[in-house]
Amino acid sequence: MVSRAFACLVLASTIAWTGVPAAAERAKAQVVCTPADRKLVYECEIMLMGRKSGAPLEGAKLVVGADMPSMPLAHNVKPVTASPGGKPGMYTATIELEMHGEWALRLDVAGPTRDRLIHKIHFGASKGSSTDQGGRTNQMKK
Amino acid sequence: MDDHLVGVLSNIGMISFIALSAYLLLIVGEISFGQQAFFAISAYASGIATAMWGWDFWPGLAWGTAVAAAAAVLVGIPTLRIRGLYFSIATLAFAEMVRLVFEVFKYQVEIDGEMVGPDGSDGFRDIRYIFENDITAVEYMLMIYGLLAAVLCAFFLLERSRLGSIFRMIGQDPVLAEMQGIDVTAYKILALGLAGLVAGIGGGLYAHLTTFVEPKIFNVMLGVHSLAYGLIGGLGTAFGPLIGVAIDIGFLESIRAISGYRMIAFGGLVAVLLIFRPRGLLDEAAVNWIRLRLRRRHA
Numbered sequence: 239m240v241s242r243a244f245a246c247l248v249l250a251s252t253i254a255w256t257g258v259p260a261a262a263e264r265a266k267a268q269v270v271c272t273p274a275d276r277k278l279v280y281e282c283e284i285m286l287m288g289r290k291s292g293a294p295l296e297g298a299k300l301v302v303g304a305d306m307p308s309m310p311l312a313h314n315v316k317p318v319t320a321s322p323g324g325k326p327g328m329y330t331a332t333i334e335l336e337m338h339g340e341w342a343l344r345l346d347v348a349g350p351t352r353d354r355l356i357h358k359i360h361f362g363a364s365k366g367s368s369t370d371q372g373g374r375t376n377q378m379k380k
Numbered sequence: 381m382d383d384h385l386v387g388v389l390s391n392i393g394m395i396s397f398i399a400l401s402a403y404l405l406l407i408v409g410e411i412s413f414g415q416q417a418f419f420a421i422s423a424y425a426s427g428i429a430t431a432m433w434g435w436d437f438w439p440g441l442a443w444g445t446a447v448a449a450a451a452a453v454l455v456g457i458p459t460l461r462i463r464g465l466y467f468s469i470a471t472l473a474f475a476e477m478v479r480l481v482f483e484v485f486k487y488q489v490e491i492d493g494e495m496v497g498p499d500g501s502d503g504f505r506d507i508r509y510i511f512e513n514d515i516t517a518v519e520y521m522l523m524i525y526g527l528l529a530a531v532l533c534a535f536f537l538l539e540r541s542r543l544g545s546i547f548r549m550i551g552q553d554p555v556l557a558e559m560q561g562i563d564v565t566a567y568k569i570l571a572l573g574l575a576g577l578v579a580g581i582g583g584g585l586y587a588h589l590t591t592f593v594e595p596k597i598f599n600v601m602l603g604v605h606s607l608a609y610g611l612i613g614g615l616g617t618a619f620g621p622l623i624g625v626a627i628d629i630g631f632l633e634s635i636r637a638i639s640g641y642r643m644i645a646f647g648g649l650v651a652v653l654l655i656f657r658p659r660g661l662l663d664e665a666a667v668n669w670i671r672l673r674l675r676r677r678h679a
Contacts, residue, residue: 290493301383307503307596313643316636317384336642342592346383352511356592358502 264289265298265353267345271333271361278335280361284320284345286327294327298349302331304341307358313337317346338362386517390589392629393524397582398602399609399621400531401575406610408571409551410463413603414455414471417478418576420598422448422583424482424498427507427593432489432497437509437588444587445580452576456569463554475603482595503594507587524585531578535618547571579606612653614660616667623661 268285282302286295303317313336320331335341338361345355398419405412426444429435435443459470488497498504510520538544546567549557554564587593605628613624631649635642657663 303387305590307594308599308601310597310599310602317387340596342594344590352514354508354511354591356505356590 263291263351265295265347265351265355267355267357269343269345269357269359271359274332276334278337280333280335282320282331282333282343283323284329284331286329286345286347288351294325295347295350296322296326298329298347298351300329300331301346301348302333303344303346304333304335305344306337306339307342308340315341317344335361383517386521388629388633390517390521390524392625393521393528394582394586394589395606395609395629396528396622396625397531397585398579398606399613399625400535400618401579401582402603402606403610403615403618403621404535404547404571404575404578406607406615407551408547408568409554410460410568410571411468411607412471412572412575413468413600413607414473414475415575415579415606416598416600416602417455417471417475418448418452418579419583419586419602420478420482420593420595421451422580423587423593423598424485424504426584427504427587428487428497430509430588431504431507432487432491437513440509441581441584441588444584445577448580448583449573449577452579453569453573455576456572460565460568460572472600472603475598475600479595479598482598501595503592504587505592507591507593509588511591520589524589527581527585531581532618532622539618543567608650611660612650614657614662614666616659616662616664620660620662 265286266289267287269282271280271282273279274281284300284302286298286300287293288295300320301317302315302320304315306313315333315335318331318333320329322328323330333343340358340360343357343359345357347353347355398415401415401418402412405415422444424444425447426440429440429443430437455471455474459467459474462470482498483501485498486500488495488499490496494506496506509515515523538547546557546562549560550562550564550567558564609621609624609628611624612627613622614620627649628646632642632646635645638645653661
């Protein structure tokens with residue numbers, strides 16, 4: 239019993255961690271998603287830029303995933319790596335949803351800065367616009 | 381390691397906390413549909429501590445966990461005097477109340493020219509501790525599993541202690557336990573407080589991994605799943621709920637090819653499991669059988 243308790247204490251004490259602050263500028267994104275030919279498949283154009291400078295963020299590795307907040311862990315999109323688009327800071331990714339509704343798009347940025355951006359987008363069968371009440375520029379074009 | 385695999389493993393680890401939380405209450409014979417409330421309270425409280433007040437991660441997580449445990453005790457005092465189905469309904473009502481409070485809860489401060497904090501139904505963004513402190517996804521996953529191992533150790537110690545025996549006794553027959561001089565309500569409140577604490581650890585970890593929480597995440601579906609993990613995995617040992625989580629998330633990930641029908645397939649699997657193993661895969665009989673085999677091997 240005592241040895242088990244000691245082992246637990248040792249284990250718990252190894253968990254402590256001290257981080258090193260990162261100094262890079264935060265990112266922000268504008269997202270526009272357009273339905274593709276196949277049902278529930280969307281082409282998303284993501285414009286990445288510096289949050290303060292507004293300068294396009296080039297050379298970033300961008301991974302796009304999505305979760306359905308109303309069904310946590312049950313419905314999500316397997317993350318895909320976005321490809322660089324036609325202009326600086328532009329990336330494109332194709333995502334395949336499981337159903338229409340409100341999705342939280344998860345943009346994981348690595349490279350010049352490391353960040354995670356969340357954009358809520360309503361993907362609807364008939365609706366032509368999307369919302370992100372946080373004031374971000376997101377669109378779902380019909 | 382593949383980023384997606386790290387994400388899936390991190391999710392399994394995080395959700396294991398809420399599964400263990402529901403399992404603890406199942407041991408004392410109570411079915412709670414409201415463990416997501418304590419998960420949510422800690423997610424918001426620890427997020428506020430690190431993102432808004434500038435606390436370090438560990439004090440922030442401890443704060444969120446303490447608030448969740450305190451909320452659980454406060455809920456337990458009036459609700460544990462009612463039993464069975466009534467208690468289950470009461471926990472569900474509390475969880476929905478918490479979710480609706482977060483739908484209107486707005487508390488924001490300006491940090492570096494940006495408004496940060498809970499913004500009602502729009503949720504709480506920018507809980508960025510792991511990004512600001514350059515903690516990688518793998519490091520964070522190891523932190524999750526380190527904490528999970530510590531909690532599992534605590535569960536195994538509990539199950540071999542007098543307190544664990546009392547919890548099991550109350551779960552088997554509360555009237556008989558009361559006749560033995562055990563204050564059943566007091567022990568159930570203690571169990572609910574501990575369950576709130578365990579759910580709180582998961583909630584704090586979840587908020588910092590996703591960097592974003594919103595009230596919808598903490599709906600009844602999360603509560604039902606957390607309960608199902610114990611029932612699928614088994615009530616014989618604390619490993620049971622973990623097996624339940626691994627089956628749920630692992631199974632859902634493995635059948636992505638039938639994307640739209642995944643939940644139907646999962647529902648069918650749960651139904652079949654509960655028909656053939658009503659107390660889960662690792663029920664008390666299975667655990668006793670495994671222990672006996674291990675003892676014989678060592679003898």
